[in-house]
Amino acid sequence: MLALVREHAVAVQPPRALYVPYPFGAPLGRPLDAEHQHRVLAAALALLERNAPSLADFNDSEYIEQRGAPMQNSEVDTKPGCGPRLDANPATETTRVRQYYNQWVERRGRTTVGVTGISPSRFRAIIRFLEDYAAGKDADMRERPSHIPLGEWIRLCALDLRAMFSEAKMVMHPGVTSDEIDRWFWSETSVAALLVRVRDRMAASDDATLRGAAYGVAR
Structure with missing residues (x-):
């Protein structure tokens, strides 16, 4: 499961969930960036190797930094x-x-x-x-x-x-x-x-x- 709202994943407690810091409608992150989207999917599939329940955060510091900076x-x-x-x-x-x-x-x-x-x-x-x-x-x-x-x-x-x-x-x-x-x-x-x-x-x-x-x- 890809979670866009971490609080929801904590409340629902699915067997495995990957929190991603992206806007609604774009759970894989950057559009048209296949390499990046494959990294998101790989991180989600890697949770299958963990014991349930498991909640992990996908780290995309570059995206978070850009999103947090107001446009001039x-x-x-x-x-x-x-x-x-x-x-x-x-x-x-x-x-x-x-x-x-x-x-x-x-x-x-x-x-x-x-x-x-x-x-x-x-x-x-x-x-x-x-x-x-x-x-x-x-x-x-x-x-x-x-x-x-x-x-x-x-x-x-x-x-x-x-x-x-x-x-x-x-x-x-x-x-x-x-x-x-x-x-x-x-x-x-x-x-x-x-x-x-x-x-x-x-x-x-x-x-x-x-x-x-x-x-x-x-x-």
């Missing part, structure tokens, strides 16, 4: 035509980023946005919901299906926001890598800062379902 202002949307100036207000920021997301959809004819079923034109409603939740309010959305727990719904909202920002970034800066998108989003956007506040409230909850979903909202 000169690297982020400062040239004319490269993208919007990001805003301290998550709702305004989302509206500005959406114009680039719309260009992505027009050019590609596809998108990974849509797990909530809410149109990106209404993502400001998601932002208001998340802001209320982060502020400690009893927040919810009428769009949440009754069979989906609140924690899972928050995770889906986070996935849609991150997908829209990622696809918008690929229009702003063609050729940008997934690591660069990840670093830009988590170190430069107010939406990411909001998701971290939401995650912190979920992680501190007495509700086990909220705690379990917290690390799917923000790392």
Whole structure:
């Protein structure tokens, strides 16, 4: 088992698990780097030689160091035509980023946005919901299906926001890598800062379902 959230592996206690420090959707690490991905797989398969249960950490100090270093202002949307100036207000920021997301959809004819079923034109409603939740309010959305727990719904909202920002970034800066998108989003956007506040409230909850979903909202 490859674990993207170490806390989950500790709680579930699978027979063998390898914790990897990579973003959701990229458990093998660097895209298009076959040699590196083979090292991850080899480390995971090596756990078969250990007695169960066994939890190991995959050491990628270079990736952790790069991810932890915020991008400089000169690297982020400062040239004319490269993208919007990001805003301290998550709702305004989302509206500005959406114009680039719309260009992505027009050019590609596809998108990974849509797990909530809410149109990106209404993502400001998601932002208001998340802001209320982060502020400690009893927040919810009428769009949440009754069979989906609140924690899972928050995770889906986070996935849609991150997908829209990622696809918008690929229009702003063609050729940008997934690591660069990840670093830009988590170190430069107010939406990411909001998701971290939401995650912190979920992680501190007495509700086990909220705690379990917290690390799917923000790392």
